[in-house]
Amino acid sequence: MPHTPTSPNTGPKPSGERRPAPDRGRTLLGPALALVHTGQAPTRSALTSALDVTRATAGAISAELEALGLITVDSSPAGGGRGRPSHRLAVDPSGPVVIAAQIHADGLSIALAGLGGRLEEPVHLPLPDATDPVRLLSAVARAGADLARASGRRCLGAALALPNPVTEPDGAALAALHFAWPSGTPVADLFAEQLRKADLGPRARMPLPSTVANDANLAALAEHRHGAGRGSRHLLLVTSGHRGVGGALVIDGRLHTGSAGLAMEVGHLTVDPQGRPCACGNRGCLNSETDPEALFAAADRTPDPRRPLLEQARELARAAAADPRARAAVDHVVDRLGLGLAGLVNILNPDRIVLSGLHRDLLAAAPERLAAVVADRCLLGRSGRMPIVAAEVTHAGLVGAAELAWEPLLHDPQAVAAGTVAGTRGERQK
Numbered sequence: 001m002p003h004t005p006t007s008p009n010t011g012p013k014p015s016g017e018r019r020p021a022p023d024r025g026r027t028l029l030g031p032a033l034a035l036v037h038t039g040q041a042p043t044r045s046a047l048t049s050a051l052d053v054t055r056a057t058a059g060a061i062s063a064e065l066e067a068l069g070l071i072t073v074d075s076s077p078a079g080g081g082r083g084r085p086s087h088r089l090a091v092d093p094s095g096p097v098v099i100a101a102q103i104h105a106d107g108l109s110i111a112l113a114g115l116g117g118r119l120e121e122p123v124h125l126p127l128p129d130a131t132d133p134v135r136l137l138s139a140v141a142r143a144g145a146d147l148a149r150a151s152g153r154r155c156l157g158a159a160l161a162l163p164n165p166v167t168e169p170d171g172a173a174l175a176a177l178h179f180a181w182p183s184g185t186p187v188a189d190l191f192a193e194q195l196r197k198a199d200l201g202p203r204a205r206m207p208l209p210s211t212v213a214n215d216a217n218l219a220a221l222a223e224h225r226h227g228a229g230r231g232s233r234h235l236l237l238v239t240s241g242h243r244g245v246g247g248a249l250v251i252d253g254r255l256h257t258g259s260a261g262l263a264m265e266v267g268h269l270t271v272d273p274q275g276r277p278c279a280c281g282n283r284g285c286l287n288s289e290t291d292p293e294a295l296f297a298a299a300d301r302t303p304d305p306r307r308p309l310l311e312q313a314r315e316l317a318r319a320a321a322a323d324p325r326a327r328a329a330v331d332h333v334v335d336r337l338g339l340g341l342a343g344l345v346n347i348l349n350p351d352r353i354v355l356s357g358l359h360r361d362l363l364a365a366a367p368e369r370l371a372a373v374v375a376d377r378c379l380l381g382r383s384g385r386m387p388i389v390a391a392e393v394t395h396a397g398l399v400g401a402a403e404l405a406w407e408p409l410l411h412d413p414q415a416v417a418a419g420t421v422a423g424t425r426g427e428r429q430k
């Protein structure tokens with residue numbers, strides 16, 4: 001299925017009309033749920049003004065979402081004390097869940113997520129010895145199904161984050177070098193097939209809608225809706241997790257994924273023509289100049305092969321405060337990261353940059369230096385208006401995958417939730 005996220009965070013486009021027409025009420029259910037889901041409508045009066053509707057319409061909409069088992073409406077006075085107390089709105093803690101999963105160089109992570117970006121503690125599994133796609137995807141599907149069955153909650157979808165580019169709309173993996181998958185492996189289809197075979201329990205939507213996407217894209221979505229990117233209009237995220245560098249752009253709440261899902265492959269920007277070799281055959285790409293291996297190379301140190309590389313690179317970045325060799329390595333890598341960011345800023349004109357993975361630690365280790373390199377190379381930076389901030393969301397790939405899995409519900413809560421809401425009374429919906 002297509003996996004281009006829609007935009008809950010931009011909310012509705014208010015028309016200025018104030019008619020509580022029933023069909024308008026239904027079309028506003030999705031935007032209303034998105035506002036509660038992203039924390040932008042904590043009360044019914046906030047919902048009323050965000051949707052630009054009458055109090056009566058907002059009341060009807062919140063009652064409908066409550067009846068669908070998606071939100072709770074608490075009529076006890078909410079804080080603030082200004083004017084009449086408003087009903088508090090929150091996602092229903094016993095509401096539906098989705099399965100969020102991520103395959104990365106160090107293993108598999110699987111978690112359930114409720115609305116509101118509420119991720120349950122993930123299960124982490126080591127990579128199986130054989131990393132062929134079917135083996136990996138069946139392990140993910142089985143682990144997700146175990147969690148869904150054990151939770152007893154309605155399960156409405158699943159999404160998987162991958163560390164490689166994923167085509168749209170067919171969901172094929174390209175350049176999945178970590179696992180040596182053939183280029184063009186139809187991951188979306190294989191994942192759906194493994195979920196069909198898994199025992200998801202009596203309360204899952206069947207067949208369970210599922211989708212796959214690139215992990216940096218999903219991290220950007222997570223930061224935009226629940227983290228350091230909230231409120232930004234043109235959010236650029238750059239990250240280095242294990243090997244290489246990922247980038248993503250969220251414009252007005254929507255991921256910019258290009259014509260085939262392959263936009264924002266920032267890793268092959270040249271930042272040093274004489275630099276380290278990259279898997280693409282060139283030298284000095286952002287990938288090979290600013291990832292964990294690059295930091296170790298700059299420090300002339302060798303990481304322990306038994307420990308996750310990112311963890312060790314983070315320690316090395318933090319050591320810059322006291323260790324001159326680590327300091328020099330951080331400065332070397334930060335200068336190249338700054339060149340890459342400046343190039344992206346000149347092309348994309350974002351209003352915020354969120355740095356994640358190792359880049360978050362590099363920002364913490366050398367914030368002024370990084371800002372100065374960016375400022376020196378781009379007009380926007382020179383004007384002093386280019387905020388570069390640290391990512392905030394823990395397990396952002398998983399939180400972003402959950403966002404993707406929520407898309408159908410946020411698009412039409414009634415169609416998706418009404419089919420399963422009777423399940424709250426113990427019936428299985430066909």
Ligand SMILES: [Zn+2]
Pocket residue numbers: 267268278279280281282285287
């Ligand atoms: Zn390259």
